[in-house]
Amino acid sequence: MAAIDDLIAQVPEPLRGRLVEQVKLLTERKQFGLVFQDHMPEAIEVPGLPPRRDDIVRLRGDDAETNFLVKFLRNGVAGVVEVSGTGEVVGELAEVHTSKLTVVKNFGEPIYAGLKSVGRIQRGGDKPFHAVIQGENYYALETLLYTHQGKADVIYIDPPYNTGSSDWIYNDRYVDGQDAYRHSKWLAFMKRRLEHAKRLLKPTGVIILAIDDTEQARLKLLCDDVFGEQNFLANIVWQGNVKNDARFSGDGIDYMLVFARSREALIEHGATWRELKPDVDKVFDAASRAWRESGGDSTKASRALKKWWSLQPKGSPVLASKHYAHVDDVREGEPYFGSPLMSPNFRKNLVYELAHPQTGRPFKTPVNGWRYAPESMKEMIRDGRIHFGKDETTLPLKKVYLREVSVQTVVPSFREDRRSAGKHLEDIIGSREFPFPKNTDVVARWINIVSGYNPEAVVVDFFVGTGTTTEAVMRMNAQDGGRRQSIVVTNNELASQTARALKKAGHLAGDAEWEAAGIFQKVTRPRIEAVVTGFRRDGSTYSGGFNENVEFFELTFEDENMVALGRRFAAIAPLLWLKAGGTGSVISDVDPAGWALNSDCSYAVLFDAAYSAGFIENVRDHVGTVRHAFIVTNQESAYQQIARELPPQSSSFSSTRLYDDYLRSFQINGKD
Structure with a gap:
């Protein structure tokens, strides 16, 4: 270690301090267990977010991923200087039109998210809406921590398997089998997301993680670290297709690792896993x-x-x-x-x-x-x-x-041919745009088992891919009349070959041609629309549809100052609606009356404290119905006074001060 210490001493600050911290972590780790590099920082480009002064930006389509610091903005032109990975200026000032720039966000840097509705289907009466969010899943998880912290009964995820076939992106680059650090990059990628996911779960919540042999052993150790090895519940083995020409075993095995937020809380709750005997x-x-x-x-x-x-x-x-x-x-x-x-x-x-x-x-x-x-x-x-x-x-x-x-007691292994899932998806959307979708029946079965067949379970999936989890939850509701709600996230990622072809043709992320080729636009949304309405996009009939409600959103990035001034209420309005349960209408605009109740009176917003008397009176008129009250005021004392005058509601009733609570939540959640 002496030689390493001597070399570190020659590194200038602030990088030296960070190196010292990382070396200390490595030397403290035990010989056996999970050892991987954190690969800080993980960052993504955010097409469509307008650059501001002091933002880090890149030129759109720059394969070298050179970072620039915005020094000034004037009439659609940004003055930028090249900076190193440590933030030091290494280039001359240049002027670039903002349309040629993409903002870069490092994880650990707070973002302030909103949601933009891009479609709504309402066929389920007063049922909660399923939410389908297009956006980078880490930032979407930060957003869900504002709306759903401690509310998820089940999280089901099918993350990238890291097979070496460029099936996932780290730092805006596809990771292939030649990357010597692909396993540790994958672990760093997963760790940040699982730490957020843990906070989404109820005390009795359960997470299911689908994985194959490539990362199963490492993922188990990572989950032991994040959730606690005492909260491990099962390693479910799914024997799918068998390769008859394999040299050794027939392979075809996937796993589902299952962890509880708290095994002890599950036991106290009386949870047992049972299912009907076959057929x-x-x-x-x-x-x-x-x-x-x-x-x-x-x-x-x-x-x-x-x-x-x-x-x-x-x-x-x-x-x-x-x-x-x-x-x-x-x-x-x-x-x-x-x-x-x-x-x-x-x-x-x-x-x-x-x-x-x-x-x-x-x-x-x-x-x-x-x-x-x-x-x-x-x-x-x-x-x-x-x-x-x-x-x-x-x-x-x-x-x-x-x-x-x-x-009967649940058996932690089963056989199910995977090919039927691909045929099912092809039947819904008319093509095989995604070759390996998950089996809807398998996902529904295990969500039902681990949730104790709860007909009102809240199910989260932040790697939803083709939309299997949403369809599975809808099918469960159709079978038993349940009111389960799915909250799912997918990016609009492209297959690596498609991305290369589009770049060659001159199209970049954010362009209409690029976005139209992504999984959300080509597979996820068309599938869910067809499943709910019963009609494919070409107008042909698929089925009778489902009596369900669903809304599609795009994740947006907002200016915290504009939010604080109340000028971006429309962007955060869907977050308030989701936080209150996602039923009825969305209060999408500031009401001139000074306050508003949504259509099913599940939540209320007070926009101006001067109108608090009418607001309080109307909330009192709907005792037991209003689940959440949002109060806009810059003064904590005014908020407390109004909140005290609200009548007792149900045990799940709560109130929130805007916009302070929103801003503070994203500042906390954004810390890596």
């Missing part, structure tokens, strides 16, 4: 249908159910429940099997006389007596749990209902 719902449907068609005759219905069982294909997993072949008349249409009532062991108190309820004559008592004591037997007879034959010559049976034993 058991088909038995319920068959029994219910037999009951209806028999006109409520259990004997005829039972014969029909037995015939249905005889037609099931050999090897079907549902055959494990074949002995549930009777249809009950007490619990109308419920399948059950009759369990013998003889005791396996002799006990004196189990030897008693039991009479047939119709004939009144006693059954022949079994040698060891009955299985249940007299009082228990009477209770079961009273509840209709005992099946009696036509007379006392046939021993009674206990009804064991399939529904009572229809769930």
Whole structure:
């Protein structure tokens, strides 16, 4: 270390201090465990954000990624000087038109985000809106920390697998298999996002991370570090397609690492993972249908159910429940099997006389007596749990209902052909623009399991890609009438080959041609639109659609001074709406009345403290409905006084001071 210390001593400040810190971190790490370079800073270009004085900018399309500092702005022209990675000026002042510049943001530098609506579909009545956000996911996560901190029941993510095939971007460059630091860059990339994700989860929240062999081991160690190894719940193994020409194993395995925000909180909440036995719902449907068609005759219905069982294909997993072949008349249409009532062991108190309820004559008592004591037997007879034959010559049976034993412990491995997911996506949008989408049924199954089948779960995905998670949540709602809400994020990233071709043709990020080729525009949005409305973009019918609401947004970057002055309310209005639950209309403009309630009265905004009396009166008129009150004032004392006068609402009611709370939130969340 002495040689390294001598070399560091020759480095000028402030870089020397940062080097000392990083070396200290490395020397403190244990021999075994996760060791990777942080690769600071991670930065992105932000096309469309107007440059300001003292911003770092680059020339659009500059492959060398040379940074410049904006010294002045005048009539659409910026005066810029080249700067080094440490911020030192290394070039002469030059003037460049702002249209040729792109602002660069380093992670750890606060941003102030807004949302711009680019489309809304409303078919779900008063259900919460699903939000689909196009934007860089790290900054989108900072935004969601303002709207959803501590509110997510489940986070499901399918991050880039880092296979070496240029499937993800770090510092605005595709990372390929030749990059010697691709694993540590990927870990640095993931760590920053997972630290934010952790804060989104409820105390009982769970995160599912899909991954393959390339990074599975490293991701597990990273999650142990971020979430705590005591909060690890499962490593689920998904065996997909098998390569028959593989030299060693058939491969085709993906994983889903599952971590709790707090395993202890989950246990205290009574959480258990259970699911229906394979295809058991088909038995319920068959029994219910037999009951209806028999006109409520259990004997005829039972014969029909037995015939249905005889037609099931050999090897079907549902055959494990074949002995549930009777249809009950007490619990109308419920399948059950009759369990013998003889005791396996002799006990004196189990030897008693039991009479047939119709004939009144006693059954022949079994040698060891009955299985249940007299009082228990009477209770079961009273509840209709005992099946009696036509007379006392046939021993009674206990009804064991399939529904009572229809769930099983979750098995952490399964087989599912992945090819069906690609065909499903192709059927929706008419092309295979994205070759490896996730399987909707698989995503829905595991979200349902880890959320305890919560019909009002809030589900977040900040690597949503083609939109599988949103479709999965909608399908879950359609199946059980739930009101689950998905909040998902995708960038508008291009495949590396497409990006190269567009650059060669003279198009750059931010150009219409470039943006039209991105995944959000070509796949995510068209897919979700077709799934909800039932119609593809070419006008052809895909399905009957879903009774759901969804809104599409673009992430914007705002000037904090303009926000503080109240001049960018329209940009942050969707954030307030999402923070209040995302139901009803968005209060999108400052109301001349001085305050406003949205259409379903789920939230209210006071724009001017001078109108607080009317605001308070109207909030009082909607006690139990208003979930959030936003109060615009520069004075903390005025905010506290108005907040105290608001009537007690539901336990989930809260109030927020604008714009101080918004600005402070992004200042805190932006610290890396």
